[in-house]
Structure formats: C-alpha cells, structure tokens
Amino acid sequence: MAFSYDILVAGSGWAGATVARKLADEGLRVLVLERRNHIGGNCYDEYNEHGILIHRYGPHIFHTKFPHVWEFASQFTSWRLYRHEVRSYVDGTFFPIPVNLNTMEMLYRRNFTREEMISFISDRVIHYEEPKNSHEVIVSQMGQDIYDKFFAGYTLKQWGVTADELEPEVCSRIPIRYTRDNRYFSDPYQGIPKEGYGRLFRRMLDHERISLLLKTDYSAVKDEIKAGWTVYTGGIDTFFNRVYGPLPYRGMRFVFETHEQESYQGWGVVNYPNDFGYTRITEYKRLTGQERSHTTISFEYPSNNGEPCYPMPTKSAMALYGRYCKLAGKMDRTSFLGRLGSYRYINMDQAILQGLDLAEELLELI
Numbered sequence: 133m134a135f136s137y138d139i140l141v142a143g144s145g146w147a148g149a150t151v152a153r154k155l156a157d158e159g160l161r162v163l164v165l166e167r168r169n170h171i172g173g174n175c176y177d178e179y180n181e182h183g184i185l186i187h188r189y190g191p192h193i194f195h196t197k198f199p200h201v202w203e204f205a206s207q208f209t210s211w212r213l214y215r216h217e218v219r220s221y222v223d224g225t226f227f228p229i230p231v232n233l234n235t236m237e238m239l240y241r242r243n244f245t246r247e248e249m250i251s252f253i254s255d256r257v258i259h260y261e262e263p264k265n266s267h268e269v270i271v272s273q274m275g276q277d278i279y280d281k282f283f284a285g286y287t288l289k290q291w292g293v294t295a296d297e298l299e300p301e302v303c304s305r306i307p308i309r310y311t312r313d314n315r316y317f318s319d320p321y322q323g324i325p326k327e328g329y330g331r332l333f334r335r336m337l338d339h340e341r342i343s344l345l346l347k348t349d350y351s352a353v354k355d356e357i358k359a360g361w362t363v364y365t366g367g368i369d370t371f372f373n374r375v376y377g378p379l380p381y382r383g384m385r386f387v388f389e390t391h392e393q394e395s396y397q398g399w400g401v402v403n404y405p406n407d408f409g410y411t412r413i414t415e416y417k418r419l420t421g422q423e424r425s426h427t428t429i430s431f432e433y434p435s436n437n438g439e440p441c442y443p444m445p446t447k448s449a450m451a452l453y454g455r456y457c458k459l460a461g462k463m464d465r466t467s468f469l470g471r472l473g474s475y476r477y478i479n480m481d482q483a484i485l486q487g488l489d490l491a492e493e494l495l496e497l498i
C-alpha cells in the first residue's frame with residue numbers, strides 16, 4: 133500500500149516536534165497536524181502588544197541532566213544561560229525555594245551550619261513506614277512547620293484538595309537542600325532559548341520532508357490522510373472520543389498585566405502559598421533578559437476549567453487512564469506520546485526523551 137506520508141504526527145509540542153524532526157532527518161516524509169494556530173504546544177511564546185516576550189501558557193525554563201537531550205535542542209537555538217530562582221512569599225518575607233540553608237536562617241532567624249540544619253530537620257520530621265499521602269511525604273522530609281508555611285496552602289490552591297487527599301507520588305519530588313544553592317533546578321544544563329521557543333520550534337519543523345497544517349484537528353482529517361504510522365500527542369481520551377468519559381485535568385487561568393515600571397519583582401517567579409487567589413506571579417523579562425522600560429507579569433489561578441495543565445493525580449483518574457491504555461494497546465501502527473498522550477506531568481526534556489526514543493523504535497519498525 134502506498135502512503136501519502138510515512139508518519140503522521142498529531143501535535144507540535146516537544147514530543148511531536150521531536151519525533152517529526154528526528155524521522156525527517158532519517159529520510160521519512162512527515163505530516164504534522166496542530167489544532168491550535170501556533171506550533172510549540174504549551175511552550176509557546178510570543179511578543180505581546182507591549183513588545184514583551186511572554187510565555188502564553190506559563191513560565192517555561194529548560195533544564196535537563198541528559199547531554200543528548202541538550203544537544204538535540206541546541207541544534208535549533210542558542211541559549212541564554214539563565215539560572216532560575218523562585219521565592220515563596222510567607223508572612224511578609226520572600227524565602228528562597230527549595231528550602232535550603234538560606235531559607236532556614238531567614239525563617240528561624242539564626243545561623244545554621246549544614247550539620248546543624250540536618251540535625252534540626254531530623255529532630256522535627258515525622259517518620260512513616262510508608263507515607264500514605266502527600267502530607268505524610270512532606271512532613272517525613274521536612275517536618276510540620278515547614279509544611280504548614282510553604283506547602284499546605286500551595287497544594288490546596290494548586291489541586292483544590294489538601295495534601296492529605298493526594299497520592300504520595302505528587303509531592304515525592306519536592307527537594308530540600310542542605311547547601312546554600314538558591315537555584316530552583318539543579319540539572320547541569322539549564323537555559324532559555326535566546327530568541328524564544330517560537331523561533332526554536334520554527335527551526336525544528338522547517339525541514340524539506342516535514343509538512344505542517346495548523347488549525348487542523350486530527351479527528352477532523354484522519355480519514356483523509358494515509359500514513360504508515362500515527363504518532364498522537366493529544367489527549368488519549370479524545371483519540372477514543374472519550375468513550376469512558378473525559379480524563380480530568382487541573383486547569384490554569386493566566387492573567388497578564390503590563391506595568392509602566394522597569395521591574396516588578398526581584399525574581400522570575402514568586403509563589404504565594406498562603407495569600408491571594410493565585411499560586412504564583414511570573415515576570416517574563418527576568419527569564420528572557422529582555423530590556424524594556426516596562427514589564428509584563430502573569431498571575432496563575434488554578435481552576436477546574438482554564439487551560440488543562442496537570443493530569444489529576446488521583447486513583448480514579450489513573451484507573452480511567454488504564455482503561456484508555458487498554459484500547460491504545462489494541463491499535464495498529466499508532467503510538468501515544470507526550471504529556472497528554474501518556475497522561476502524566478512531564479518536563480520538556482522528558483517530552484524530548486520520549487520523542488527521541490520513539491523515533492529510534494519506529495526506525496526499526498517501519
């Protein structure tokens with residue numbers, strides 16, 4: 133059978149664009165469908181009406197520990213060597229996050245050596261044989277006081293339920309550092325694309341063997357296109373017309389404001405665990421290094437509507453996902469990929485990893 137394309141990719145975020153580019157480089161003809169009017173998925177950035185480069189779906193900082201992922205992405209951009217720092221606004225003070233020696237000294241108004249911090253924390257943690265929920269995970273790592281100040285309110289705002297109601301895995305990766313490292317990420321490779329994610333994605337998909345259709349939903353055209361293999365990076369539930377019902381997501385509403393002042397806050401992101409309705413404020417110039425006399429910030433309001441951002445980490449949602457996986461397993465010449473296709477929160481580098489791995493597999497199979 134002759135196919136019009138070797139590969140059809142639904143979605144032009146990191147997962148889809150990586151597979152598309154990798155396979156096009158290997159000589160395959162690829163069609164990319166994107167239902168939005170832009171490429172890049174949730175990493176999309178654009179200049180707003182005030183000339184400030186903003187991230188439309190919230191702040192995106194690239195970081196990875198994998199040299200081959202960094203090399204892959206670096207083919208399409210040079211980097212602004214940005215080191216992301218986050219502060220958490222608690223009781224009128226901006227504390228460094230993740231909790232580290234500097235946070236401890238500000239919080240308890242005394243000096244700490246590394247050894248003193250270790251013993252202070254270990255005197256306060258509560259031991260659980262097997263933590264049953266996210267609250268137990270955090271207090272077993274940092275104790276109740278730090279949990280109350282920095283995490284209880286944030287988790288409630290972020291998920292709409294308390295940490296006691298969340299699976300242990302949700303908060304299992306929150307780090308605590310016994311150093312003075314204020315950086316948010318500790319990966320060796322970190323940065324922001326110098327000319328933005330939009331330019332990066334345009335370069336990635338600009339290839340003689342890649343065709344791109346924007347504003348085109350897979351479901352609307354799937355019967356008209358012949359392809360040897362389909363890579364679907366949209367919602368696995370939408371692929372199957374939500375026969376078992378929709379997979380739940382925690383959504384996010386982004387409210388942007390531009391201020392006639394050079395700087396709004398001292399850091400790229402400030403978390404607000406206990407005050408106001410939003411979880412955090414991002415100032416984009418701090419990420420991108422843009423110089424302007426005015427500045428744009430965004431407020432993030434979690435909600436069950438808004439942009440679907442985070443798969444709900446509950447038992448019932450995972451069970452529903454499992455049912456869709458069974459259907460996916462029966463599909464011929466079709467792969468599901470990315471944060472929506474695999475229904476889990478992944479960072480950008482993990483989306484690239486998924487894309488690179490699948491491209492390798494498909495080269496063997498096709």
Ligand SMILES: Cc1cc2nc3c(=O)[nH]c(=O)nc-3n(C[C@H](O)[C@H](O)[C@H](O)COP(=O)(O)OP(=O)(O)OC[C@H]3O[C@@H](n4cnc5c(N)ncnc54)[C@H](O)[C@@H]3O)c2cc1C
Nearest residue numbers: 143145146147167173174190192193350366470471479480
């Ligand atoms: C608020 C927020 C902040 C984040 N910050 C960071 C960060 O700082 N660093 C980091 O590494 N990661 C961050 N992430 C994670 C990052 O957004 C993801 O890792 C990345 O977007 C995953 O890429 P993807 O290709 O899997 O999905 P997406 O980027 O969502 O791309 C999927 C694409 O598929 C398209 N699509 C869906 N269905 C269809 C269909 N039926 N037909 C055609 N097209 C379709 C969508 O329109 C979309 O463009 C953040 C996530 C959120 C929510």
